[in-house]
Amino acid sequence: MVTMSLPAVSSSAHAPFHVMAKAIGPICNLDCKYCFYLEKEQLYPNNEKWKMSDERLETFIRDYIAAQPGPEVSFAFQGGEPTLLGVDYFRKVVAFQKKHAGGKRIETAFQTNGTLLNDEWGEFLAENNFLVGLSIDGPEEVHDALRVDKKGRPTYKQVMQGLHYLRKHKVEFNTLTCVNAVTVQHPLKIYKFLKSIGSKYLQFIPIVEREVDTAAAKLGLDFAAPPDLENAPASKENPRMSEFAVPAEAYGEFLVKIFDQWVKRDVGKVYVQLFDNALQKWLGIPGGLCYFSETCGRALAMEHDGDVYTCDHFVYPKYKLGNLMNQSLGELADSPGARAFGEAKRSTLPKYCRECSVRFACNGECPKHRFTYTPDGEWGLNYLCPSYKRFFNHVRPAMEIMAQLYREQRPPAEVMQILPSAAGKEALKALARCLIGNRPATIRCAACLTRMHMIIGYAYEVPFNVNPRSTGNARGKACSS
Ligand code: SF4
Numbered sequence: 001m002v003t004m005s006l007p008a009v010s011s012s013a014h015a016p017f018h019v020m021a022k023a024i025g026p027i028c029n030l031d032c033k034y035c036f037y038l039e040k041e042q043l044y045p046n047n048e049k050w051k052m053s054d055e056r057l058e059t060f061i062r063d064y065i066a067a068q069p070g071p072e073v074s075f076a077f078q079g080g081e082p083t084l085l086g087v088d089y090f091r092k093v094v095a096f097q098k099k100h101a102g103g104k105r106i107e108t109a110f111q112t113n114g115t116l117l118n119d120e121w122g123e124f125l126a127e128n129n130f131l132v133g134l135s136i137d138g139p140e141e142v143h144d145a146l147r148v149d150k151k152g153r154p155t156y157k158q159v160m161q162g163l164h165y166l167r168k169h170k171v172e173f174n175t176l177t178c179v180n181a182v183t184v185q186h187p188l189k190i191y192k193f194l195k196s197i198g199s200k201y202l203q204f205i206p207i208v209e210r211e212v213d214t215a216a217a218k219l220g221l222d223f224a225a226p227p228d229l230e231n232a233p234a235s236k237e238n239p240r241m242s243e244f245a246v247p248a249e250a251y252g253e254f255l256v257k258i259f260d261q262w263v264k265r266d267v268g269k270v271y272v273q274l275f276d277n278a279l280q281k282w283l284g285i286p287g288g289l290c291y292f293s294e295t296c297g298r299a300l301a302m303e304h305d306g307d308v309y310t311c312d313h314f315v316y317p318k319y320k321l322g323n324l325m326n327q328s329l330g331e332l333a334d335s336p337g338a339r340a341f342g343e344a345k346r347s348t349l350p351k352y353c354r355e356c357s358v359r360f361a362c363n364g365e366c367p368k369h370r371f372t373y374t375p376d377g378e379w380g381l382n383y384l385c386p387s388y389k390r391f392f393n394h395v396r397p398a399m400e401i402m403a404q405l406y407r408e409q410r411p412p413a414e415v416m417q418i419l420p421s422a423a424g425k426e427a428l429k430a431l432a433r434c435l436i437g438n439r440p441a442t443i444r445c446a447a448c449l450t451r452m453h454m455i456i457g458y459a460y461e462v463p464f465n466v467n468p469r470s471t472g473n474a475r476g477k478a479c480s481s
Pocket residue numbers: 290291292295296297298299310311312313314365366367368
């Protein structure tokens with residue numbers, strides 16, 4: 001290998017951080033209609049060379065390893081479409097990782113649309129233990145609705161061909177499914193399909209894009225720029241959502257439908273990232289998905305030219321932290337810009353969220369999606385708030401049981417036996433607390449009965465009708481019992 005003269009080596013950051021590497025920038029062989037990253041091509045000149053140079057690649061790999069304070073380092077290559085770089089490019093990645101590992105354990109994740117995979121890729125990915133994330137939106141008619149190539153042609157068959165190579169070479173993979181205006185209508189069909197193709201690790205990512213605004217239009221982009229959380233816009237108009245965005249309530253229903261199947265049959269067999277993350281929240285374990293963390297700022301994105309941004313969702317000039325060739329990654333991760341960005345997620349949380357009963361699990365979700373008003377008119381509420389309220393409240397009883405099992409060092413999968421049992425029914429009743437006075441629920445109170453109805457009905461699909469007038473607590477006041 002040619003030895004290059006690289007910038008001075010980075011020192012370790014104060015805490016672990018993550019970099020999503022875009023070694024081919026936003027370039028992709030597909031043209032999925034809802035993709036928020038393709039538009040980033042407009043941020044660069046027409047004659048841009050998109051492939052990250054060897055010098056930058058080696059600097060990145062060396063620096064990233066050196067900057068991680070712990071013994072493990074997780075790389076993530078995404079795009080655009082990283083397979084466009086060819087297998088030999090990733091052979092160089094592995095060689096640089098080995099050269100600079102310094103005794104640390106290296107893992108590499110690789111997100112792909114799967115359409116260019118073949119035997120050579122399969123062999124390489126398996127040999128080097130890459131964890132592959134395969135983007136697939138569901139069965140053929142669902143997937144092909146919006147995941148099309150540059151000529152608008154469907155791509156499902158090529159993706160399934162790619163999957164064939166992953167399975168043939170026993171490459172570890174998970175699936176990433178975008179929940180958009182089309183896929184949101186088919187939760188169970190998609191869930192069943194993903195299990196049928198052998199996916200055991202499922203990610204469901206909501207598509208939340210608004211039509212282009214003035215700031216983004218000036219940059220030549222197709223979607224609105226992220227909201228300014230410090231300053232509410234002059235007008236209180238409803239956001240103009242892109243036609244492919246998931247409706248604000250529908251995402252929650254989508255998750256609830258899948259959760260109900262999962263919690264009855266698949267706990268411990270199928271891993272849904274968001275459900276695992278929710279359990280982690282119920283157990284009070286820090287970390288997990290950035291969306292639901294209290295602060296951001298530790299999940300940076302790096303473009304092919306070495307420019308480093310605060311996050312993959314914030315690749316805009318305003319959020320650029322610097323360039324890898326001028327400043328070390330550790331410095332950039334710990335820089336005042338990164339810290340301020342991360343802290344803003346917590347400091348700009350509206351009162352409505354701060355007082356929300358599921359805040360511990362939601363934390364207002366991603367700041368990119370905070371562009372609506374709270375019921376009392378405060379700016380900065382997450383567009384998906386109705387979905388998260390619905391989902392986190394719905395999963396609460398099962399999460400509490402699973403968390404308890406975990407604390408007793410029993411497998412959370414036992415929830416599947418507990419829920420339908422008589423003991424489970426009692427446990428669920430015991431979980432029902434007065435929503436107003438936070439006491440154990442009582443059968444004399446309509447609010448409590450409704451709560452029990454939600455919990456028991458959820459587990460048993462039992463119709464349980466309560467007439468609030470018949471129990472004398474229709475106005476939502478705490479009862480005296
Ligand atoms: S801005 Fe959104 S995607 Fe980025 S780190 Fe924060 S929560 Fe995650």
